[in-house]
Amino acid sequence: MHMSYRSFRSWLARVVLLALGASLAQTATAQTLRGQVTDDTGRPLPGVHVLAPRLERGTATGADGRYTLAGLPPDTLSVHFSFLGYEPAFRLADLSAGDAVLDVALAPEVAQLGEVTVTQDAGRARLTESARSVAILDARALEALRGQNLGETLARLPGVTALTTGPSLSKPVVRGLHSERVVVLNAGIPQEGQQWGGEHAPEIDPFAADEVQVVRGAAAVEHGVGAIGGVIRIEPRALPNVPGLGGQLSLQGFSNNGQGAGSAFVEGGMRGGLGWRLQGTFRRAGDARAPDYVIGNSAFVERSGQAAVGIHRGPIGLDVLASRFDTELGLYAGAHINNLGDLYRAARAGRPSTEYDFSYAIDSPKQRVTHDVVTARGHWHLPTGDRLEAQVGFQRNHRREYDAHGGDGPGFDLSLWTTTADLRLRHRPLGHVVGTVGASFTNQLNRNAEAGQFIPNFRAITGGVFARETWLASQRLTLEAGARFDVRWLRAYPHEGPAAGFVAREHTYHAASGVIGGMYELGRTWSLSANLGTAWRPPGVNELYSDGVHHGTAQYERGNPALRPERSLDASLTLRHESARASLEASAYANRIDGFVHLLPETDENGEIRARQTIRGAYWVFDHVQADALLRGLDADLTIRPTDRLALTATASLVRGTNLEADAPLYGMPADRAGLGARLGLPALGALRRQSLGADVTLVRRQTRVPEGVEVLRDPDTGENVLAPPPGYALVGLAYDADLVIGGQEVRLGLAVHNLLDTAYRDYLSRFRYYVDAPGRNVVFRLTVPLGRVAR
């Protein structure tokens, strides 16, 4: 499109005015809610979270306990107040006649009982959280999972499971999709770290997270290309904005692999709305132990740290954060096979051929990854009632993988630099409609050092614009709609043979995505949400140009430069119930992905995988192909509270993936799983308060829906299918938590046992399932010590 500069300028001005100032003509519709939050003695509480769930708007109280929520539509809104140590409160604010004042007094949490009681108010907020299916791990829930990596932390949520490569490496799988189909946001920045690799775990320290949200299903409008399976949002603690000094020390010990982990942070606030925080984490583990043997070379060490500084004064806020994540992890050497002969022998033995002794040493094969992030995000509440948000980020991911024996240098040395910029405008309400328009930009550079080139060097530039609006149609009904347009330009340098050398290849992709959804409150305790969205994903550089052997699976993978982008249509229906005695969230979904990219092995006339002979041995060749696919499933999470002390939970996750063109199951779908749990609050005992005792059972079925051809590889000697999915299993766990008060200092304790019965099992989504069992019994001890006055 060609435009003269003058007409371009006036077009741009009109767009900006439309977004910013259209409502200048409707000044009467933007309301403000003000108030003060105190405790039950009248003392003001600073740092209380104030949230209007239907609008996804929130703020925090200042030093005087006062808060302001501006730019609200003229409706009756539910407002949720929460603060650690106090019972949450839920109130209705009527803004239909104009500005309103809402003061709230919070009652302290009931000190004797453990985390069993849930008040009506806390549940109400969850009813109207979102038109989508979202699972949230708040600070309390995260504390009970401390010391694990991100994949393990999320693996117990309904709809989420983990793709593991040995005990030290796990990636989250949301409704059957993972890697480049799940966007991980760390402090607002999409994590870019070679996530195409099944054995490349997200380089994020969950210790630094205050809340983790998992959006199950497509969320393309807000998050751009690739959010076809889901979005994982990791948010750090908000910086203090009131004077004071505080901190926390957190320690964990794990018996199975001798892991010690510790994390500490110190934070402070200064006059004028300035806040800062320094945080550091260290984790060190030895080899993991399956019930019958040591899984050799599965040790790891991880160091990470974060520094943040911010200023929040009136309408303006700015936070700057810098973090480094550094890990070295060993991969069980027996899984590093070179050819199918090795695979048959390993499958026949079923256990390591060497008796390993437990050790903390990390030898090759291993990975060394560092991930650095610097980001600044700011917001400005304009006097018109609009809110401008901007974020810029710089990331550098350096990944080195060392083969079992390739000399001293890495076999694989990739550096990925990513610059992201994001600008959003939460415009003032237009009648009963609130919403956001925004634009984002990403510039990425990938370079191989002098080592193997599994994926080529490339530069990728992506840009997108979007708008998302929410209409409070009535007291009970909320509707939303959004649209987005993205463009991606890619220039890669694949190696095309000894004669041609490196050749520059360019691709440009562009497409739109959209969403419509609604949420209806049925009575006071039920809500029904429905969501229909379309998203797309351009093919990844590994899918276009990979060329090399994948050592863990004796697979030679070939890229396909002719791949088209994937296009998905995702429909989901979520039913929620919240009452004093029960909580329920059940979500059914169907996600149709056209052009679903996957690996297909070469097969012979009998439909069996054809082994290709080379000097190294025989391995099978996988090509990247695409076919239309459909993923359907159900996630459910039910909690029943028969008494004030007892809570019973049941969860279930089912996924059915189908390759529509082959009329066969999709490869690598999670098996059906269910969980049952019980938690009992115990009365206080001396200095022990908030005691609770819990037990849980995880049940996983054998995965019977497997595609023939991809999952049948017959051992020539025994005739057995080497790739057969492992049997189902059940794992039992116990947990005890309590708060201890010693000399005025609060200390939170936790003792848990995972896999209490030391069951030997293998999970279908473990890439090591051909070689070794999963780890056995693990006794975990956790200790958290809050220091000083920790303002939330």
Added chain:
Amino acid sequence: MNRITRFLLILPLALAACDSAEPDPIGAGEHELITQITLTLTNTDDPEDVAAIVASDPSGTGLEFTLDPAALALRAGTRYAGTIELADTLNDEDITEEVRAEAEAHQLFYTVAGLGGVTIAYADEDANGLPVGLAFEVTVAEGASGSGTLRVQLAHYDDGAKDGTTLSSETDVDLTLPLVIGG
């Protein structure tokens, strides 16, 4: 055309000219790739009588795999002194020397299948007295004939697991060659 439009047009060209994504032409390739194996069997009675076979995989991917000649042809009633050479032609490295230098961590296994009358014995050993297999002896019995296969495997051992008879969990070479015994 005004300055802004001109700047916007030049920008992509500037990006193209100094694209730091462009790779250096040297240094690519997988580590320790064995792309060529040569087996040379010399008749112990007649040094002029040599049976050899070269297995070649020039790109290292198996997609251009060739055998020259198509089979290893041996004579009945003959004893051969055998040697093997392993090379990485992509990176121009002599893997035979690497195996020799790390003899305690390597062993070559030779297995005949599909026909009788061929026996293979080791003719070298490492510092621990265990066989290596870079030199070996092949004895073909009188009257043996037919065709079968010779499987060559290079086992790599870590942590001193080599015991002289057991294959390791990781083999760097697993090559099956057609074997023909003639009169």
